[in-house]
Amino acid sequence: MADSTKASNAASPASARTVRRRASITDVAKAAGVAVGTVSNVLNKPDRVLPATRERVEAAIAELNFVRNGSARQLRAGTLTSVGVVVLDLSNPFFTDVARGIQDRLERDSFTLMVAGSDEDLDRERRYLRLYEEHGVQGVIVSPATDDIDHVLAVRERGTAVVLLDRPSPVPEVASVAVDDVAGGRLAVEHLIAQGHERVALLNGPHTIRQCRDRREGAAAAMTDAGLDPEVALEEITVPSLTPDGGEAGIRELLALPAAARPSAVFCVNDLVALGVLRTLRRDGVAVPEEIAVVGYDDVTFAAELATPLSSVRQPTLELGTRAADLLFRPEGSAPEQVVFSPELVIRESSTTSPLEAGSP
């Protein structure tokens, strides 16, 4: 990758580097020849102050390049008009779509949204949560990386609104918005069984992640219901990461098996993983769905447009987000809600040769 770096060396004049302390409200007051309270009023209740003085103050503000110190402001005021979100993976369209839903809803009340990604790491999740809390956000929406959510509950205990995202709340006092992942896993595998598959590989993430565990449970249940023994019929492969590359690694493991011993279908825990699987199968010349059928999860934007359009379990991302945002600000005394959406299977070519039967776009 060519990369031209031209350091502009017009060494900044000494003056520009002067250590200029950020102007405070006191400086402004002094410059405008008024009291600090007046400046504060100009900032917060401009009508309380005479147009003439206001102008002088505003001039001083512009002159000194004043920006209100949020920490001080908040120290006084208590809390901030922003909310923090921690999702599992910022590069997963599923989560960014949810984030968009949250933002849409929050915008209405002119709240601001800060997002962080934990990459399924508990420590990082804790750090961000703490950061948000220390800085006094109004609320946090978090999609927990593991079952250990004591730290999340603690945040709520200390008085910050909390909504669990993509995970049903284990305790009644905490609101949550989730999609039934057991149902989703079941949908996917029921469909594969209906297509005649008797052994299915599940490319899954670690079971510390609830979504992964639940989707597996649903998959296994579908097997059992169909009279198949999950122990035999469901071959779980744990991918190194929930990404296309992870999917590639997973499917390679499968392809290493002798063709006879190999499941005829793959259920991927998300569409990113499925993308890697499809990519690898195509490169290796394995026909989808004839030799191996594939089903993904999330129904991301591009799922329908892939070389082999990908069957996928769809989740109502936007609603997840808007609903989560809603729950954050329920009136003080109201009981927290546990919202559970139902997923939907979208059948496309990757899992069926016959003309699409149902639920297709």
Added chain:
Amino acid sequence: MADSTKASNAASPASARTVRRRASITDVAKAAGVAVGTVSNVLNKPDRVLPATRERVEAAIAELNFVRNGSARQLRAGTLTSVGVVVLDLSNPFFTDVARGIQDRLERDSFTLMVAGSDEDLDRERRYLRLYEEHGVQGVIVSPATDDIDHVLAVRERGTAVVLLDRPSPVPEVASVAVDDVAGGRLAVEHLIAQGHERVALLNGPHTIRQCRDRREGAAAAMTDAGLDPEVALEEITVPSLTPDGGEAGIRELLALPAAARPSAVFCVNDLVALGVLRTLRRDGVAVPEEIAVVGYDDVTFAAELATPLSSVRQPTLELGTRAADLLFRPEGSAPEQVVFSPELVIRESSTTSPLEAGSP
């Protein structure tokens, strides 16, 4: 979308709703029978304090569920170990990949990253920037929505480190990391011309966005170089949004033209738009690339795996991010840098029927 809402109505016992003020350091001090200064030391320089007292303090902290108030802390300490990022669009994989690059790099110094999306809206950009600044982040990385970046420069003026993302800095004092978009636009259109196309439609965003303007400029330059008149040969269509739906709207406008009057190739300002174009063309039964060739921009993960693999201009996303993070923390006196990466064209089927010639995946 079925949606079962079970409000858990075990109306929380009054006690649980008690308005319990968050415990402060003073409360802890009181509970532990020490001075506030000592508590502070336990928090910040634990070795300065006798193990015995430390334990007592720690017990009190646990007991009271104490969380340090970040605002107060920061008010005293000055600045925070976090940086803020504002990107144009959180749902664009290009930007989330860049964000990941930033986060990777920042992690090393255990900084935390907060991300916000402006959706190409100047006001929103301003709001987030101000929020970050007011809360004293160490630095901000912004991909500006418009040419008006006075507010960004002002942030720097006031002493917060600033790096412009995906946009060369117009002033030498501000660091920037960008990719040459003129070159990118040129690459795309040169390629289309080489494929024999004499009229190209450009599905573009508003020219207030620099990336859109530059890519167009490159496209036009390629035309001129080839002896074509851009006025005639380059048909620009402004899409309502830089998304698949925007792409659909744009291409429909094109399809409405009589086939003879219609350009034989489409250059999309990003891959999301291109996705919508491909989707629409497929639904309408228009052959790609035979009837209409398509080139996108960004080379997102799924570009290679689409029904018609998408030719696209690739940008070094991760490096963009890591480099931006690097620039944020150059030593005090060092001259700001303007980093410009070069894009690369990845040719796939969507723009050529002949076997791939170069730069393919």
Added chain:
DNA sequence: ATGAAAGCGCTAACAA
């Protein structure tokens, strides 16, 4: 090693 106290910048309550 610990305590006492000043003060960061702001808002709100009160006084003038």
Added chain:
DNA sequence: TTGTTAGCGCTTTCAT
């Protein structure tokens, strides 16, 4: 309408 002042929770001298 404007000025004065207390105090938010914390860190950091400076004493002890």
